Amino acid sequence: MVVASTNAIPFNRAYLTGAESALMETVLNGGLLEGDGPFTARASALLTEMIGAVATLLTTSCTHALELSALVLDLKPGDEVIMPSFTFPSTANAYALRGAVPVFVDCRPDTLNLDERRIEAAITSRTRAIAPVHYAGVGCDMDAIGAIAQRHGLAIVEDNAHGLGGYYRGRPLGSFGALATQSFHSTKNAHCGEGGALVVNRADLVERAEYIREKGTNRTQYYRGVVERYRWVDIGSSYLPSELLAAFLTAQLEHFGQIQARRQEVWAAYHSRLADWAAEAGVIQPTVPDECVHPAHIYYLLLPDLGTRQSFLRHLRDRGIQATFHYQPLHDAPAGLRYGRTGPGGCPVTERIADQLVRLPIYTGLGDDDLDQIIDGITSFRP
Amino acid sequence: MVVASTNAIPFNRAYLTGAESALMETVLNGGLLEGDGPFTARASALLTEMIGAVATLLTTSCTHALELSALVLDLKPGDEVIMPSFTFPSTANAYALRGAVPVFVDCRPDTLNLDERRIEAAITSRTRAIAPVHYAGVGCDMDAIGAIAQRHGLAIVEDNAHGLGGYYRGRPLGSFGALATQSFHSTKNAHCGEGGALVVNRADLVERAEYIREKGTNRTQYYRGVVERYRWVDIGSSYLPSELLAAFLTAQLEHFGQIQARRQEVWAAYHSRLADWAAEAGVIQPTVPDECVHPAHIYYLLLPDLGTRQSFLRHLRDRGIQATFHYQPLHDAPAGLRYGRTGPGGCPVTERIADQLVRLPIYTGLGDDDLDQIIDGITSFRP
Numbered sequence: 084m085v086v087a088s089t090n091a092i093p094f095n096r097a098y099l100t101g102a103e104s105a106l107m108e109t110v111l112n113g114g115l116l117e118g119d120g121p122f123t124a125r126a127s128a129l130l131t132e133m134i135g136a137v138a139t140l141l142t143t144s145c146t147h148a149l150e151l152s153a154l155v156l157d158l159k160p161g162d163e164v165i166m167p168s169f170t171f172p173s174t175a176n177a178y179a180l181r182g183a184v185p186v187f188v189d190c191r192p193d194t195l196n197l198d199e200r201r202i203e204a205a206i207t208s209r210t211r212a213i214a215p216v217h218y219a220g221v222g223c224d225m226d227a228i229g230a231i232a233q234r235h236g237l238a239i240v241e242d243n244a245h246g247l248g249g250y251y252r253g254r255p256l257g258s259f260g261a262l263a264t265q266s267f268h269s270t271k272n273a274h275c276g277e278g279g280a281l282v283v284n285r286a287d288l289v290e291r292a293e294y295i296r297e298k299g300t301n302r303t304q305y306y307r308g309v310v311e312r313y314r315w316v317d318i319g320s321s322y323l324p325s326e327l328l329a330a331f332l333t334a335q336l337e338h339f340g341q342i343q344a345r346r347q348e349v350w351a352a353y354h355s356r357l358a359d360w361a362a363e364a365g366v367i368q369p370t371v372p373d374e375c376v377h378p379a380h381i382y383y384l385l386l387p388d389l390g391t392r393q394s395f396l397r398h399l400r401d402r403g404i405q406a407t408f409h410y411q412p413l414h415d416a417p418a419g420l421r422y423g424r425t426g427p428g429g430c431p432v433t434e435r436i437a438d439q440l441v442r443l444p445i446y447t448g449l450g451d452d453d454l455d456q457i458i459d460g461i462t463s464f465r466p
Numbered sequence: 467m468v469v470a471s472t473n474a475i476p477f478n479r480a481y482l483t484g485a486e487s488a489l490m491e492t493v494l495n496g497g498l499l500e501g502d503g504p505f506t507a508r509a510s511a512l513l514t515e516m517i518g519a520v521a522t523l524l525t526t527s528c529t530h531a532l533e534l535s536a537l538v539l540d541l542k543p544g545d546e547v548i549m550p551s552f553t554f555p556s557t558a559n560a561y562a563l564r565g566a567v568p569v570f571v572d573c574r575p576d577t578l579n580l581d582e583r584r585i586e587a588a589i590t591s592r593t594r595a596i597a598p599v600h601y602a603g604v605g606c607d608m609d610a611i612g613a614i615a616q617r618h619g620l621a622i623v624e625d626n627a628h629g630l631g632g633y634y635r636g637r638p639l640g641s642f643g644a645l646a647t648q649s650f651h652s653t654k655n656a657h658c659g660e661g662g663a664l665v666v667n668r669a670d671l672v673e674r675a676e677y678i679r680e681k682g683t684n685r686t687q688y689y690r691g692v693v694e695r696y697r698w699v700d701i702g703s704s705y706l707p708s709e710l711l712a713a714f715l716t717a718q719l720e721h722f723g724q725i726q727a728r729r730q731e732v733w734a735a736y737h738s739r740l741a742d743w744a745a746e747a748g749v750i751q752p753t754v755p756d757e758c759v760h761p762a763h764i765y766y767l768l769l770p771d772l773g774t775r776q777s778f779l780r781h782l783r784d785r786g787i788q789a790t791f792h793y794q795p796l797h798d799a800p801a802g803l804r805y806g807r808t809g810p811g812g813c814p815v816t817e818r819i820a821d822q823l824v825r826l827p828i829y830t831g832l833g834d835d836d837l838d839q840i841i842d843g844i845t846s847f848r849p
């Protein structure tokens with residue numbers, strides 16, 4: 084998160100619904116502060132219902148939900164996972180940490196999502212999974228990706244860090260993969276500072292996910308009275324967030340409608356009020372396919388080239404507006420070259436749009452005056 | 467944490483200093499809720515000072531600090547790490563996750579710590595590190611372990627989950643290893659529900675630890691203005707706890723003296739008031755070597771055998787006292803057999819004491835009446 088200098092409009096401002104403090108006080112009064120208490124159950128149940136999942140396990144971050152997915156799928160060194168190059172390093176790290184190879188595929192020039200037409204050429208006998216990222220919460224082509232996964236016997240892990248509240252053909256994002264991951268980092272629509280969740284859509288994966296999340300122990304069975312003592316039964320980690328964060332997240336999820344209402348307004352205002360300027364200036368606005376409903380997580384623009392993008396950012400900064408670029412390609416990053424492999428045809432679209440992209444301020448607390456100031460600032464720019 | 471039934475004295479009760487809410491409100495008002503804000507800096511600085519470290523990096527748990535240690539030391543598949551079998555599964559998991567082999571060595575019958583006389587026989591050409599656990603915060607024989615590590619060129623990672631505030635020959639626990647790990651799980655003396663820290667005692671390891679904790683990116687350098695954009699430069703994860711938890715932990719660390727005072731009283735009361743009964747009943751009380759100052763994290767008793775231990779636990783439960791056993795050996799656990807190896811001579815002491823051990827309630831909020839009731843309950847037991 085960029086910190087605002089005086090009077091500047093920040094790129095992001097973590098939103099408080101007002102209900103967080105009271106729920107955190109409930110935790111303090113109850114005295115159970117570690118993970119897996121009643122608020123963890125409550126937040127998980129809300130997510131399970133929103134997404135229509137089999138189960139949802141809160142985690143300490145989306146990064147850790149991705150790591151948990153790699154463990155649940157039992158990925159081995161040399162296994163390959165297909166993913167976009169245009170994503171956050173965590174998507175790749177989670178699999179690289181298991182010795183698996185991230186295989187970077189280019190994105191579509193319209194949605195900036197994993198290009199479904201380029202996936203099959205990247206599949207080898209080592210491919211085990213596809214990890215599509217719903218960029219800005221706009222759904223990937225899950226019909227096509229689902230068909231490819233089925234044809235080749237691959238698991239899908241949706242990196243749904245951006246997509247809570249989004250839909251593809253009327254079905255919630257996060258419900259398509261065997262597994263999906265959510266982020267509740269403070270930059271996300273609903274947040275708890277740092278947090279995440281693993282969404283499980285296959286009943287046969289729930290128990291193993293629980294073991295791994297509980298330090299590889301059968302502690303859950305111990306507390307259900309099934310075993311007399313718990314033991315180290317499987318490889319694992321510790322992904323339980325404190326009940327304090329689960330309470331905070333519960334407040335956010337219970338007010339998700341209120342959070343979303345304003346974000347949608349801001350997104351729509353950018354989209355309509357910048358249209359004429361964008362057309363004139365050769366700037367591209369986001370594409371949202373008809374089959375997608377998105378949660379207004381990001382509003383971005385694609386400037387003609389890197390030079391123009393940089394002068395645009397400076398132009399906005401001079402007007403007190405903190406806009407910013409986004410992901411740097413992974414396929415040609417130092418760690419991408421070392422741990423990953425690039426699919427046939429490379430990632431030319433990713434390389435181009437990473438240099439062109441600008442994200443505008445979007446958050447629930449963004450006032451109308453600020454919005455006007457941003458739009459005036461933008462439309463006064465001529466490439 | 468065991469939840470108390472009505473009127474029962476719980477095994478543990480998470481302590482609040484009273485300063486937590488106000489500091490968490492400061493975070494809410496400041497609007498920066500993700501990791502690595504001012505409270506993360508404040509809590510880290512307090513820990514660095516308490517331990518006399520080069521740097522301290524807050525993490526989401528001690529489990530994750532251990533995982534971070536394995537990444538910082540760049541452990542490879544087949545590398546071996548010597549550790550006690552009598553520890554929590556996280557100590558072993560962290561290395562097994564990297565493909566390294568936990569090598570289980572027995573514990574000393576007096577302190578229940580890694581038996582320094584048995585370490586050298588377990589060293590092979592693949593050994594890379596020793597991970598001693600200061601059980602109950604009573605220091606391992608760091609003179610002997612340090613000498614062995616030096617002789618064989620091994621790194622030491624102290625699993626100091628129990629030992630904040632403990633000393634060995636006047637030097638703080640956590641300051642002996644190249645790395646050490648702390649836990650702030652709600653069962654620990656100072657806590658934030660779920661949390662931990664990596665203590666770094668070697669300056670050359672700090673930068674790599676920072677990269678790995680920041681998702682394998684050079685984001686820290688970006689924020690220092692050293693690079694124009696941050697990229698994926700190394701393997702990594704995300705170990706930043708939310709500022710909310712860092713604020714909570716700050717409150718606890720700033721009142722550590724107050725937390726410790728009562729714990730020490732409780733520990734001392736058990737030790738003196740149970741002495742006669744223990745001698746008569748053939749029950750063994752904890753041994754604290756002269757060179758060790760411990761932080762009163764655990765008070766345990768060793769009963770003659772498993773049968774007696776179980777009737778002792780029942781006896782106490784019938785009197786509303788929630789005492790409990792502790793670690794189950796790792797060397798012969800299902801995952802221990804699969805991922806680990808046992809050092810020469812096996813772990814007979816671990817097997818025995820795991821069956822004999824009982825932990826008594828110990829926490830800052832334990833009242834004198836409860837303490838009397840516990841001691842009466844204990845001394846009314848005859849094996």
Ligand SMILES: Cc1ncc(COP(=O)(O)O)c(/C=N/[C@@H]2[C@H](O)[C@@H](O)[C@@H](OP(=O)(O)OP(=O)(O)OC[C@H]3O[C@@H](n4cc(C)c(=O)[nH]c4=O)C[C@@H]3O)O[C@@H]2C)c1O
Nearest residue numbers: 312313467527528529554556627649651790791792793794
């Ligand atoms: C050296 C060392 N290194 C690293 C870490 C990682 O720290 P992080 O948590 O920060 O990552 C630890 C962790 N401490 C943990 C956890 O912190 C915390 O979860 C808690 O565990 P419990 O919630 O279970 O609580 P309990 O009250 O200790 O026991 C409750 C019941 O469980 C039964 N039991 C218990 C054990 C242990 C076992 O093997 N088998 C078993 O059947 C005994 C009781 O009736 O305490 C643990 C010891 C550690 O100690």
Ligand SMILES: Cc1ncc(COP(=O)(O)O)c(/C=N/[C@@H]2[C@H](O)[C@@H](O)[C@@H](OP(=O)(O)OP(=O)(O)OC[C@H]3O[C@@H](n4cc(C)c(=O)[nH]c4=O)C[C@@H]3O)O[C@@H]2C)c1O
Nearest residue numbers: 084144145146171173244266268407408409410411695696
């Ligand atoms: C798909 C997907 N999958 C998984 C996860 C894991 O989620 P968890 O966090 O829950 O584990 C994410 C994560 N989102 C992250 C982080 O959440 C959060 O840290 C934050 O990152 P920043 O704090 O940096 O904030 P920012 O304001 O986005 O950018 C700030 C400045 O940094 C410059 N920048 C930025 C990037 C990205 C980059 O590569 N290089 C780069 O030079 C642009 C700006 O000027 O936002 C990230 C996108 C994700 O997106």
